[in-house]
Amino acid sequence: MDKPLATPKPKQKVQSAEVGTDILKALADLSPSTSLSALAEHVQMPASKVHRYLQALIASGFAMQDAATNHYSLGREALYVGLAALGSMDVVKLAAAPASELRDEFNETCFLAVWGNRGATVVLLEQAHRSVTLVTKLGSVLPLLSSGTGLVFAAHLPAAETRELAAHELRSTAKHPLADNHDYQQQMTRIRATGLYSVHGLLMPGIDALAAPIFDASGRIAAVLTMVGSASVFHADENSAAAQKLLSTAQLISWRMGYSKR
CATH class of the missing domain: 3.30.450.40 (GAF domain)
Incomplete structure (x- = not known):
C-alpha cells in the first residue's frame, strides 16, 4: 500500500512562501523579462531551484514564460495583486x-x-x-x-x-x-x-x-x-x-x- 504524501510543516510552508516572494520581487526588479540564469544570479539561488518555483508561479498565474525567448516575466495574477495594492494606497x-x-x-x-x-x-x-x-x-x-x-x-x-x-x-x-x-x-x-x-x-x-x-x-x-x-x-x-x-x-x-x- 502506497504511503500518503507527507504534509509540509508550517515552517516549511513559510520558507517556501518567502522564496516564492523573493523570486516575484526579482521578476519585478528585472522587468520586463529575464532569463533563468539572470534570475538565479539575482536571487543567489541554484537555477534548478529557481526553475521549480517558477513552474509553480506559472501554474498559479503569477509568472509567465515567453515561448519564443524562454524568458520569464510577471503574470496576470501579479498584475491584479499589484493594482489592488496601488488602489489601497492613501x-x-x-x-x-x-x-x-x-x-x-x-x-x-x-x-x-x-x-x-x-x-x-x-x-x-x-x-x-x-x-x-x-x-x-x-x-x-x-x-x-x-x-x-x-x-x-x-x-x-x-x-x-x-x-x-x-x-x-x-x-x-x-x-x-x-x-x-x-x-x-x-x-x-x-x-x-x-x-x-x-x-x-x-x-x-x-x-x-x-x-x-x-x-x-x-x-x-x-x-x-x-x-x-x-x-x-x-x-x-x-x-x-x-x-x-x-x-x-x-x-x-x-x-x-x-x-x-x-
Missing part, C-alpha cells in the same frame, strides 16, 4: 502617523498638501503645541511660486500642469523673484537635486519652512510634506536636523506608497 492615511511624530519631535507645525484643481491644497495638519500657532487651515490652497510647498510641486509636476497657474501668479505679482525663466529653471533644478526646499519668509515675513516631496509607486509626486515655524525659533536650514528628519520622513512615506528610486 497618502493622507500613510502620512498621518509620521507627520504627527515629526511635529512632536520638533514642536513645529507640519502639514501635508496634495495637488488639487486649484493647486497645492492642505489635507492634513498637525499644529505645534504652543499657545500661539501658525494659521494654517485644512483646505487652504497655497500659491505655486510663493510657498515652499508650491515650489516643490512645481519642480516635480509636468510643466503643462503648472504653466497656467504660474503665469497667473506672475501676472498678479509685481517683480516676482522667479519671473525670469532662467532663474525659475535653476530653482527647479536645485529643488530636484537637494530633495527638499527651504524657505525664509517667502510666503509670510518671519516664517520659515522646509518642504519635501512624497512620491507614489509610479514615481509621480503624490504630496508634499512641510514643516513651518517662526524664524525666531525655527531655522529652515537644509542641513539642519529638522531638514534631515523631514526628508527621511518623506522618503519613508514614499516607500510605503510603493516608490523605489532606481
Whole structure:
C-alpha cells in the first residue's frame, strides 16, 4: 500500500512562501523579462531551484514564460495583486502617523498638501503645541511660486500642469523673484537635486519652512510634506536636523506608497 504524501510543516510552508516572494520581487526588479540564469544570479539561488518555483508561479498565474525567448516575466495574477495594492494606497492615511511624530519631535507645525484643481491644497495638519500657532487651515490652497510647498510641486509636476497657474501668479505679482525663466529653471533644478526646499519668509515675513516631496509607486509626486515655524525659533536650514528628519520622513512615506528610486 502506497504511503500518503507527507504534509509540509508550517515552517516549511513559510520558507517556501518567502522564496516564492523573493523570486516575484526579482521578476519585478528585472522587468520586463529575464532569463533563468539572470534570475538565479539575482536571487543567489541554484537555477534548478529557481526553475521549480517558477513552474509553480506559472501554474498559479503569477509568472509567465515567453515561448519564443524562454524568458520569464510577471503574470496576470501579479498584475491584479499589484493594482489592488496601488488602489489601497492613501497618502493622507500613510502620512498621518509620521507627520504627527515629526511635529512632536520638533514642536513645529507640519502639514501635508496634495495637488488639487486649484493647486497645492492642505489635507492634513498637525499644529505645534504652543499657545500661539501658525494659521494654517485644512483646505487652504497655497500659491505655486510663493510657498515652499508650491515650489516643490512645481519642480516635480509636468510643466503643462503648472504653466497656467504660474503665469497667473506672475501676472498678479509685481517683480516676482522667479519671473525670469532662467532663474525659475535653476530653482527647479536645485529643488530636484537637494530633495527638499527651504524657505525664509517667502510666503509670510518671519516664517520659515522646509518642504519635501512624497512620491507614489509610479514615481509621480503624490504630496508634499512641510514643516513651518517662526524664524525666531525655527531655522529652515537644509542641513539642519529638522531638514534631515523631514526628508527621511518623506522618503519613508514614499516607500510605503510603493516608490523605489532606481
